[in-house]
Amino acid sequence: MTLDLTGRLAVVTGASRGIGYHIAKQMAAAGAHVIAVARTVGGLEELDDEIKAERARTGKGEATLVPLDLADMTGIDRLGGAIHDRWGKLDILVANAGVLGVISPIGHVEAKVFEKVMTVNVTSTWRLIRSVDPLLRLSDAGRAIVLSSGAAHSARAFWAPYAASKAAVEAMVRSWADETRNSPLRVNAVDPGATRTAMRAQAVPGENPDTLPHPSEIAARIVPLASPSVTETGMIFQAKPNRWVSYQMPA
Numbered sequence: 001m002t003l004d005l006t007g008r009l010a011v012v013t014g015a016s017r018g019i020g021y022h023i024a025k026q027m028a029a030a031g032a033h034v035i036a037v038a039r040t041v042g043g044l045e046e047l048d049d050e051i052k053a054e055r056a057r058t059g060k061g062e063a064t065l066v067p068l069d070l071a072d073m074t075g076i077d078r079l080g081g082a083i084h085d086r087w088g089k090l091d092i093l094v095a096n097a098g099v100l101g102v103i104s105p106i107g108h109v110e111a112k113v114f115e116k117v118m119t120v121n122v123t124s125t126w127r128l129i130r131s132v133d134p135l136l137r138l139s140d141a142g143r144a145i146v147l148s149s150g151a152a153h154s155a156r157a158f159w160a161p162y163a164a165s166k167a168a169v170e171a172m173v174r175s176w177a178d179e180t181r182n183s184p185l186r187v188n189a190v191d192p193g194a195t196r197t198a199m200r201a202q203a204v205p206g207e208n209p210d211t212l213p214h215p216s217e218i219a220a221r222i223v224p225l226a227s228p229s230v231t232e233t234g235m236i237f238q239a240k241p242n243r244w245v246s247y248q249m250p251a
């Protein structure tokens with residue numbers, strides 16, 4: 001059955017490129033009003049152009065662009081306040097924005113790099129959750145999807161800051177899902193697997209990007225997790241070729 005997100009309001013962070021761009025585009029194509037968050041205005045405008053063109057064809061989908069550095073915590077608070085004032089609720093959160101930092105032996109990581117990875121990947125995700133949790137609870141079928149990584153639960157030399165940040169993200173998802181278990185809100189983490197994006201090229205520069213799935217393919221698998229029909233909560237969905245492996249985080 002085709003996914004219908006008509007009338008659903010979605011925040012997608014990291015919507016200026018990569019996986020987040022395609023999640024935002026596909027959610028709008030399914031009828032959602034997407035609040036697209038990132039710093040790069042050019043990327044957000046390109047997304048908006050594509051969503052407007054699709055709307056001209058199908059009458060579906062809309063975007064509101066929010067140029068925001070997620071290191072700006074009061075900016076995140078203002079975003080939640082603005083959504084409350086204008087719409088009074090939120091149906092979908094996709095906390096997708098992230099940074100890799102540097103690939104380096106743990107002892108060589110500069111403090112400012114470690115702190116930036118933690119700020120963007122962890123603190124801003126918590127702040128965003130704090131900002132929109134009351135709004136998601138006002139939806140009849142609130143859905144939250146938080147992007148994690150296989151690095152969160154595998155031993156990967158030289159990836160310490162990023163791996164630590166994604167382990168922290170999964171821990172937050174686990175707590176949040178447990179807190180909301182008896183509400184309509186469903187909260188899950190997604191490990192998209194290696195995907196053809198700028199971040200992956202930075203992480204593994206020697207790799208042939210043509211061997212990796214396009215972010216639109218991964219997005220097409222993530223978007224249905226925002227459907228009101230989803231029942232799972234507190235799960236990690238790990239993308240494997242053509243299927244999800246999902247597992248409950250241990251209690």
Ligand code: NDP
Nearest residue numbers: 014016017018019038039040069070097098194195197199
């Ligand atoms: P990209 O580097 O292609 O895109 C990252 C997005 O995050 C951009 O839109 C960027 O926007 C945004 N972003 C980064 N820093 C900030 C900031 N300070 N404020 C606001 N937005 C910010 O990454 P991917 O699409 O590859 O990754 C998406 C998610 O998937 C990430 O959480 C990543 O960890 C995860 N992931 C990716 C994998 C892969 O192989 N690609 C594998 C496993 C997990 P802008 O720069 O415009 O602000």
